[in-house]
Amino acid sequence: MKKWLMLIIFSLVVVSLVACSDDSESTGSDNGGDDSENTTSDNGEDTSSDSGEKVALDFWIFGSTGYGELVDKYMEENPNVEITINEGEMNDMHNNLFTSISAGSGAPDIAQIEVSQIEKFLGAQDQFYNLNDYGANDVSGNFLDWKWAQAQNVDGSFQIGLPTDIGPTTMFYRIDVMEEAGLPTDREEVAAEINTWDAYYEAAKTIKAETGKPIADTPKLVFNALRDQQELQYFNEDNELIMEDTVKEAYDYTTKMIEEKLIGQNALWTPEWGTAMAEGSYATLPGAPGWMVANVKGNAPDASGLWDISSIPEGAGNWGGSFLTIPAESEHPEEAYKFISWLTAPEQQLKSFEIAGLFPSTPDVYENEEFLATTDEYFNGAPTAKIFAEAAQAVKEVYMGSNYAIVDTELETALTNVAVDGADPQGEWDAAIERINSQLERQ
Structure with a gap:
């Protein structure tokens, strides 16, 4: 019996040493104790920032925005981001969005909201990210004051959206x-x-x-x-x-x-x-x-x-115009904000005007010589811009x-x-x- 007991103890010690050896290798101890390449969380999910996986963003829009071309450009410049556009009729899109945020399920990462609806959604601001937390205050000067204020709560502490076009x-x-x-x-x-x-x-x-x-x-x-x-x-x-x-x-x-x-x-x-x-x-x-x-x-x-x-x-x-918002369900608010701040910047607003006629809410564009030179022969050569x-x-x-x-x-x-x-x-x-x-x- 003593011999069998000693054999069991010896076997347990060997197994323990092998397990320690395997654990040491998995945490990178063979490279001086640096565990920076450990990319696995406790539940087995990949948490590495450079894993190469794409961030997928769902983008709800309505109307003729011409955003498809700009989205393609952004994805080309940011290959780790994949943006899917879902386009619908304006009232349907707003109704679906309100239903989704009320239910806490089904909302997109980014939603376009028309100006006549923005106050309704501000009433449910806890279902959206406050864009001030991601740097919105730093870009407020890019936009017309009256347009920026339309997407704020009364005291200005919460910014629900970044301005797109105006009417x-x-x-x-x-x-x-x-x-x-x-x-x-x-x-x-x-x-x-x-x-x-x-x-x-x-x-x-x-x-x-x-x-x-x-x-x-x-x-x-x-x-x-x-x-x-x-x-x-x-x-x-x-x-x-x-x-x-x-x-x-x-x-x-x-x-x-x-x-x-x-x-x-x-x-x-x-x-x-x-x-x-x-x-x-x-x-x-x-x-x-x-x-x-x-x-x-x-x-x-x-x-x-x-x-x-x-x-x-x-x-x-x-009359008209919209904002880009980030519903609270999004798991990628930083990436979503980076995209909408790019899409609403003066350079892209000028491009939206050229592509689809969306009139910019960024007054810097109004000083652009090419923009000011825009005329429309249908309207008797009027300098429309x-x-x-x-x-x-x-x-x-x-x-x-x-x-x-x-x-x-x-x-x-x-x-x-x-x-x-x-x-x-x-x-x-x-x-x-x-x-x-x-x-x-x-x-």
Whole structure:
């Protein structure tokens, strides 16, 4: 028995020595104790920073951004990053994003959010990374102040997104209709003569009398143009509904012109709206942003040289634009931030403008000689970049509120009822306010 006991002890000692030897080799003790090449975690996963594995980023976008070309360039310059673009319809993408962050599952690494939705997602900021933690404050000076502020919480401590494009508003006009009415057709003369909303109203009466045509085809565009020039629109920063002053004035101005047959009744994006644009059935598109250029060309391909662009009366507003955000589900926030800070830098914003017409939110681009030299022969050779850049710098900072879309939809319904059905403007306003309050109570 003693012999067997000694044999067992001896065997255990040998096994222990072999195990120690194997462990010493696996931790790199044979190179002086340096364990820097140990790339295995306790659960067996590769944790080496130079393992060569790619970081995969899922990127949700909407609209015609032209980002595919820039994403390819970034991946070429950063071969360790693989970015997959998922493109969808704007409302669907926002709904899917909100559902995903609410459920805590299914959100992408990077999500594009439109300006009218940004306040809604700021209300769920705990479901996003604060970009200030990754250096956003260091690049804030690259962007227009009013654009940067749109993606901040009230005290500026949380930055949910980096700005992409903007939609500064101008006035597109038909040269032939203006000429028939005896009004100026040169863009600078148009800007000088129709420089106030009172002057716009007087021009509308002249156009109607001389041509029988309305000055604008869509009530919503006239209303938007006035509304977007106001610093206070639907809500204040306490999210209280405030519409009885500037918004009501814009509504009353628009409905007055509707009742006097100075504005048409076609709704935006309808076939009738596109046909009227092609036929020159009205004189102006007020409150038109840069991205509207593509809509005009698409609807009226044979009207090249008949459209021009001038400034809008009494300043400018902003319609559209987006931000790039990083949902909290992302496991690669540093890599995601590095990419979006690159994509929104002035150099890439200029490229986005050249590729897809996205107007830059980085004013450094406005000093670029090639950018300023951009003209559009369809719009009678107008210096489009210069015109929109001047408008961008005239935009006021606006607080939109998380329920902006609710109010806007109901007011559009009211305007449509006045224009199409001849409904009483005040009655439609009161009904819209009632519907708005009812919906806000359920939020």
